[in-house]
Amino acid sequence: MTIAMSVFAPGKVTFDRIDGAIALCILVGVIRAEAYQLVNILVPKAFSSATLDQNLKNVPTWIYFSFTTLTMAGYSDIAPVAPQARSLANLEGPIGQLYPAIVLARLVSLHSTGGNSNEDKS
DSSP, X not given: OHHHHHHHSSSBOOHHHHHHHHHHHHXXXXXXXXXXXXXXXXXXXXXXXXXXXXXXXXXXXXXXXXXXXXXXXXXXXXXXXXXXXXHHHHHHHHHHHHIIIIIIHHHHHHHHHTOBTTOOOO
């Protein structure tokens, strides 16, 4: 929460704010990994995997799945099957595409022009 407040606070856009925005995107992936693991624990057979069945309780597996979903790489080695798992994955994909395209691009453009995030453009 503190990172988000610092990133979206009014004021001059610095490299630290851009780094914070990147860290926030990574944090979204890690939090989603925990959510996928929780769904896997609470809903039997929520995910299907031909090659990783023995590793579906492994934290790095969920981080891998979360970031392949976040970047929309989708290697198809783990597939969400249950509605709860599909819903999480369907919400993460657009975040992974829109956040860098909108938020990071805006912060970088403001930084390159020396602008503030609270400037009135009217």
